[in-house]
Amino acid sequence: MHYSISVPDPQSRLLHIIYTITRIETDYIEVQLPAWRPGRYEIQNFAKNIQFIEAVSATGRKCDLYKVTKDRWRVGTEGENEIQIRYTYYANVRNAGTSYVDEELWYLNFINFCMYTESRISEAYTIDLDLPENYTIACGLSLKGKNRLFAKDFYELVDSPLLASQSLQKCEYQVENVRFMVWMHGNIRPDWKRIEHDFRRFSAEQIATMGEFPETEYHFLNLILPTAFYHGVEHHNSTMIVLGPDDEGEGMYTDLLGVSSHELFHAWNIIRIRPKELLPYDFTKENYFRTCFVAEGCTTYYGDLFLKRAGVFDEEAYLMELEVYMKRHFENSANATQSLADSSFDLWLDGYEKGIPDRKVSVYHKGALAALILDLYLRKISDHRQSIDNVIRLLWVRFGKPFIGYSLQDYKDIAEEVAAESLEWYWNDCIFTSEPLETRLNEALEFVGMHMSVSEDSLVQLHVSEDLHGKAQRDKWLSSVQVFESEE
Structure with a gap:
């Protein structure tokens, strides 16, 4: 499989793409453009950005091409063993999941515009980029020659965004x-x-x-x-x-x-410690799963916690970020009727939109607070010998490293194995029902000398005690597992 990508007129924001398919042995082939991208669990219909498309044989003969679905095409090969799909894609949006080109920059997310051939998604790809002179490429794919990239299969190709410019x-x-x-x-x-x-x-x-x-x-x-x-x-x-x-x-x-x-x-959590419902990705439709509170909630919790453990944030800076999660949950969705598990499932419905009042919760913000509750509870019952670190490491060793996918039940079983007891209260109050989180959160925070209050007008504030016992537990919670060299 081979792609050639050029931008003849940067002001048009159009990518000119040639997708070459060789070794064809059937009377027709079907090519599929993804309907969504990993990391954003909603249908995005990238096909709406295709301006023009045609199929041409190696001898230059136009081949029959028609749509089967909104983002799938059937191509009549009529004995040809090589076909080119030629099309243009409008690349004019700059967020972390789109594509954009202008006179100074190529920013490509291959998931937006690259197709695969039915039954051949696991074949290798080469990508030739007709870049302007003196452009530098930044991309996780292997670089073969000046402007040629290599991907071992379609999954690697579309999981490797690219920046290219003279000023990188x-x-x-x-x-x-x-x-x-x-x-x-x-x-x-x-x-x-x-x-x-x-x-x-x-x-x-x-x-x-x-x-x-x-x-x-x-x-x-x-x-x-x-x-x-x-x-x-x-x-x-x-x-x-x-x-x-x-x-x-x-x-x-x-x-x-x-x-x-x-x-x-995320290089561990979701890229490899992946819900089994997402193995392999089906790019044609929704891939429903109920554990995004693990994938995004635990990752949100850990993101700032690692900065504190590493000494990049001090305690005050870290607790300010923690208070932000509390504010975003309790001030916006404290009375939501959906559980974390149900809101994980419904990401595909409206998870990235504001939605109607008091319906869903954020798998990021409430998910992070649920991870905090589990972490502090495990630390409390084990005097810090066990924590959510142990849960995530076991997920990595048993499911992530062998890349076999975990289930919701696997996550529950590992958490209870680490706790050495049933955690039915946690699953009921924090994950599977819409029970208000305030009581469980403050029970957890009390162990580390902290308390969260919600005023009558729903404003949230995190209070920190200087009680010696609470401060000692807080120091253990926030301490590094890495020994850093002393700095001048």
Whole structure:
């Protein structure tokens, strides 16, 4: 399988794509464009951005082509063993899951516009990019020659976004045997010394917690916009992040740290520790699953926690971020009628929209608070010998590393194995019903000398006690598992 991609007129925002299919042995083939992308569990109908499409044989003869569904085409081959699908795709949106081209930048998410041939999704792909001179490519795919990329199969291809421009900036660092690259495109002068220091620390903390890293290299791809923006998407050995504004202020740097730590942890949690309902991805329709509160809730909880453990955040900064999750849940959806498990399932329905009042909860915010409750409870009953770290590591060893997919029951069983007791109260009050979370949350926070209050007008505040016992437990909770070298 082969793709050639060019942009003859950058102002048009049109990608010109040639998809070459060889070794055809049937009278017709069917080609499929994905209807959704990993990391965003909603139907997105990328086919609406195709402006023109045709099928041509190796000899230049036009072949019959017609739509079977909204994003699937049947091509009559009539004895031809090689066919080209030629089409144009409108790439004019800049968020962490789209594609965009102009006179200075190629930003490509192959999931948006690359097709696969029915029954041949596991074949290898090469991608030739007709890039302008002196463009640098940032991408997790293997680079073969100047502008040719290689993917072992369609799944790897569409899980590897790309930035290319003349003005890409980069820094590198290494943790153990893993090479990390931080790429920036935009009107910004990064403080690379600070970035390298902080990124190295939270990367080391995550690897120490999990025991190993799944890849030999990892790319942080950052597109910095002049306007306010915050979005990140996880990929198998990279993350695509879009942030703004490009004022280089402290707020934007905090956002960069938070989203980068979150997305890096996804390299374990969801990329490989994946719900069995998503193995393999079916790109033609919804892939329903009830454990997004694990995939996104636990990752949201860990993202900032790793920054504190690594010494990038101090305690005050970390607790401010924790209070933000509390505010977003209790001030917006404390009385929602859906459980976390049901809201996970309904991501495909309206999970990324505001929705009607008091219906759904956020798998990110309530999911993070549910993870906090489990973590502090496990620490309390074991004097910190067990924690949610043990739960996630067991998920990694049993389901992520062998890449076999876990079920909701598997998650429950592992949590109760770590607790060495039934956690029926937790599943009932935090996961499977719409029981208000305030009581369970404050029971957990009390162990570490903290309390959350909700005022009559639903404003949330996190209170921290200096009680010596609570402070000692809080220090243990927030302490690093990685031993960092002393710094001047």
